[in-house]
Amino acid sequence: VSGAPEPEPGVLVHVAALIELLFDAPSSPAGWQRFLAAVCEEMSGETVALLIGDLGEAGPFWTVAHGLDTGGLAVERFPILGGHPGEAQMPTGGVVPLPFGDRLARSDLYHRLLAPAGIPPGPGLLVILGRTPAAISAALLVLGRAPGWQPSARDREIVELLSPYVLRAIRTGMRLHASRAEVEGLLQLLDALALGVLLLDDRSRVTFANRSAAELLDTTPGPLRLEATPSLADREQRTQALRRRFRTEAITSTSGAALGDDDVSPLQVITAPLEWEEGDTELAARFAQVMFLGDPGSSRDSAGALRALYGLTPAEARLAQLLADGLSITEAAEQMSIRLSTARGVLKGVFAKTGTRRQASLVGLVLAAAGQIRAPGED
Amino acid sequence: MRGVLPHSGDAATGAAGVINEITRRVGGLRIPHRVLSLLELLHEAPGSPAGWVRFLEALRDAISPDCATVFGAMPSPRGDLPGIVVAAGVGPLRLPAGASLFPSVPHLPADVLPEGGVWELNPARFEQSMLFRDMLGPAGLQPGPGLCVVNERDDGFVRAATFVLPRVASWRPTAADRELLEKLAPHLAIARRLHVRLTERRQATDVLLKAIDHLALGVLLVDAEGRLAYVNRAAAETLGLPAGFRGDPASGERDARSEAWYRLVGADRDWSRPFVLPHPREGYPLQLLSASLRASERPGGFGVRFERAVFVGDPKRRSGEPIGVLREIYGLTPAETRLTLLLLADCSLAESARLLGITLSTARSMLKRIFEKTGTNRQAALVRLMLSGFAQVRPEPGVREQRPRARESP
Numbered sequence A: 001v002s003g004a005p006e007p008e009p010g011v012l013v014h015v016a017a018l019i020e021l022l023f024d025a026p027s028s029p030a031g032w033q034r035f036l037a038a039v040c041e042e043m044s045g046e047t048v049a050l051l052i053g054d055l056g057e058a059g060p061f062w063t064v065a066h067g068l069d070t071g072g073l074a075v076e077r078f079p080i081l082g083g084h085p086g087e088a089q090m091p092t093g094g095v096v097p098l099p100f101g102d103r104l105a106r107s108d109l110y111h112r113l114l115a116p117a118g119i120p121p122g123p124g125l126l127v128i129l130g131r132t133p134a135a136i137s138a139a140l141l142v143l144g145r146a147p148g149w150q151p152s153a154r155d156r157e158i159v160e161l162l163s164p165y166v167l168r169a170i171r172t173g174m175r176l177h178a179s180r181a182e183v184e185g186l187l188q189l190l191d192a193l194a195l196g197v198l199l200l201d202d203r204s205r206v207t208f209a210n211r212s213a214a215e216l217l218d219t220t221p222g223p224l225r226l227e228a229t230p231s232l233a234d235r236e237q238r239t240q241a242l243r244r245r246f247r248t249e250a251i252t253s254t255s256g257a258a259l260g261d262d263d264v265s266p267l268q269v270i271t272a273p274l275e276w277e278e279g280d281t282e283l284a285a286r287f288a289q290v291m292f293l294g295d296p297g298s299s300r301d302s303a304g305a306l307r308a309l310y311g312l313t314p315a316e317a318r319l320a321q322l323l324a325d326g327l328s329i330t331e332a333a334e335q336m337s338i339r340l341s342t343a344r345g346v347l348k349g350v351f352a353k354t355g356t357r358r359q360a361s362l363v364g365l366v367l368a369a370a371g372q373i374r375a376p377g378e379d
Numbered sequence B: 001m002r003g004v005l006p007h008s009g010d011a012a013t014g015a016a017g018v019i020n021e022i023t024r025r026v027g028g029l030r031i032p033h034r035v036l037s038l039l040e041l042l043h044e045a046p047g048s049p050a051g052w053v054r055f056l057e058a059l060r061d062a063i064s065p066d067c068a069t070v071f072g073a074m075p076s077p078r079g080d081l082p083g084i085v086v087a088a089g090v091g092p093l094r095l096p097a098g099a100s101l102f103p104s105v106p107h108l109p110a111d112v113l114p115e116g117g118v119w120e121l122n123p124a125r126f127e128q129s130m131l132f133r134d135m136l137g138p139a140g141l142q143p144g145p146g147l148c149v150v151n152e153r154d155d156g157f158v159r160a161a162t163f164v165l166p167r168v169a170s171w172r173p174t175a176a177d178r179e180l181l182e183k184l185a186p187h188l189a190i191a192r193r194l195h196v197r198l199t200e201r202r203q204a205t206d207v208l209l210k211a212i213d214h215l216a217l218g219v220l221l222v223d224a225e226g227r228l229a230y231v232n233r234a235a236a237e238t239l240g241l242p243a244g245f246r247g248d249p250a251s252g253e254r255d256a257r258s259e260a261w262y263r264l265v266g267a268d269r270d271w272s273r274p275f276v277l278p279h280p281r282e283g284y285p286l287q288l289l290s291a292s293l294r295a296s297e298r299p300g301g302f303g304v305r306f307e308r309a310v311f312v313g314d315p316k317r318r319s320g321e322p323i324g325v326l327r328e329i330y331g332l333t334p335a336e337t338r339l340t341l342l343l344l345a346d347c348s349l350a351e352s353a354r355l356l357g358i359t360l361s362t363a364r365s366m367l368k369r370i371f372e373k374t375g376t377n378r379q380a381a382l383v384r385l386m387l388s389g390f391a392q393v394r395p396e397p398g399v400r401e402q403r404p405r406a407r408e409s410p
Helices: A009-027 A028-043 A085-089 A106-115 A153-191 A211-216 A231-247 A279-285 A305-312 A314-324 A329-335 A339-355 A359-368 B011-027 B031-045 B050-062 B128-136 B173-215 B232-237 B256-267 B323-330 B333-344 B348-355 B360-376 B379-387
Strands: A049-052 A064-066 A095-098 A126-131 A138-144 A196-200 A206-211 A258-261 A265-272 A289-294 B067-073 B084-088 B118-120 B147-153 B157-164 B216-223 B230-232 B275-278 B285-292 B306-313
Touching: A009 A028, A009 A153, A009 B031, A009 B173, A028 A049, A028 A153, A028 B118, A049 A106, A049 A126, A049 B128, A095 A153, A126 A153, A126 A265, A138 A153, A138 B323, A153 A211, A153 B031, A153 B216, A196 A211, A196 B173, A206 A231, A211 A289, A211 B118, A231 A265, A231 B360, A279 B360, A305 A314, A305 B275, A305 B285, A314 A329, A314 A339, A314 A359, A329 A339, A339 A359, A359 B379, B031 B173, B050 B157, B050 B173, B067 B147, B118 B173, B128 B333, B157 B173, B216 B379, B230 B232, B230 B256, B232 B379, B323 B333, B323 B360, B333 B360, B333 B379, B348 B360, B360 B379
Parallel strands: none
Antiparallel strands: A049 A064, A049 A138, A095 A126, A126 A138, A196 A206, A196 A289, A258 A265, A265 A289, B067 B084, B067 B157, B118 B147, B147 B157, B216 B230, B216 B306, B275 B285, B285 B306
């Protein structure tokens, strides 16, 4: 920036104001919308501004516009300007005057979004925000709302001054986006486990419970609160539920206590300390240990997975499931309303298809993975 | 006052008002290009201490070599963000454990000293603060005259601030220095918020991955570009792939671990159905189940970082041995435990007896005692009991491979 000739201070003041908005933009689509609205406000005529494109690592990027309803259009990796040989030379952050030959007019973007809204494919300005080796894949566009608008020298100057900041804001947005998607993905993964997973702080209070753990404790699942102060009431509720189940105030960190008495089926409890680096004292206090809860009385529907994995028939999958649920072959036959000899015949088929020879092997097979994962959407 | 900008109101009609408000506020200032350069650096700072240091160095360059620039933040009240002190113009500073930064700073109410406010340090008072006494003073800085920008505050306390302090006693901040900080101040407050958010999420990722690493079930995460983002220890051992998490690589980049993974499972696999995969070394079938993680995608909003989770079940696995647990809970002797583990690893009773060097009849009577102690009556029931909890967790928490902090590098 410092090498460029000094623009008149009036423009810089406006650019600085826009940058302040830009700094706050990456947190949310609404933040981007405020920025785009302000850009349109600064332009010399009636304009629309549009932020669009795929930015690779962060997945499909959102489409945000001011002055145009994008209808939540997902932009899946299509070039914004298609295949012009000159595109390879245009750097990220560069500002391209539109129309760019007839490129924009031939793009998917124009046909799917701009043309239906009556927006001409130029004149206007385009800031390159992302690109593949061959084509521009993400951009900020400023276009006249109706034919006849031409960006002024000042309009262009403002957009050019803004472009490095837009790029940085996009990068910040990608990092925010990736970090959030990362956490959400991991929470979903833990919710897919049949095993209960809890995180406890250094005073044995529950800071997180996955879906299975919440069900075992009869409490609401507790995601890690990321953006708000955690609800102390929630934490307290989950902690009380855990203590009720333990029937004690003192939850020890020894591994392997089997919980339960006459009226509650015993749970298997395995705890392990979480290890943190030396400096992470606050984290070590908040996430002191992980607790796994296994429920020997539970039954997870793995029949579908068994059929897909080993080609079992519905009857064979059901028998395998019942045996894995802890029933004997006699009990399973009764449950299926078939004769014991028929059940034995079915079991033979199961053994042959799964490569097992004993019921114990079969149970181990069912519980290796198929029985450990909750079916999607299972409540 | 959390934000420096009005956040409510219709974006379309509110834009002119916001721009007018900001330009009114900054309009009297001449905005030199160096402010814009500093803002570029500040945009890179959130989420990484190194980024803050680069910004502080540039800020110091813009003011004077006779000053030092310091950013300090207290540990968060929830205890999930550690305190931090970084600086330019002095050697590395280390925040002593448990230190609070601004104990003797008068708790100016938010309307007097708002977030984004600039404040002239009173040397006599600042000298008394723990920040100065324990860190900045011993590092050779003067307690003032200097300037301070409030990056973050709550009702009672300044929680994070940026300082400009003399290294040379004769240095005094000028009106232009103050003007510069006033221009930067709102950006500093926003940068702090972004930093907090990024750090919280990275910590959440860390803690969840630590929990998943304890599972005996193999877990892999595949990212939106089909690369392996994470392999837990169980999956690493079963499949012979390196364990650990991989941060955001550059788009399109492939790595050796992902290549090895696709050599194992095939490049065009239908993930909607579970399938069996031969164990890479021993050949018996492993179970692979996949869960799509795309449900987090929101229209017009956020996409996915992980495309799917893949779970790997090993029916003959020999890890996840709950030796101590079985003794503690069921009172199994070491010999009984060994027999249980062999049965769990899919050995028949005869095979187990041979492996243990005992006769089949000894094994039978041992098994009978195991049944009694565990409240089971058949081998199948014993296997089920173990696999519903105890055998699902690895016995010893191992050390996960260092997670590459790709997104923190410059």
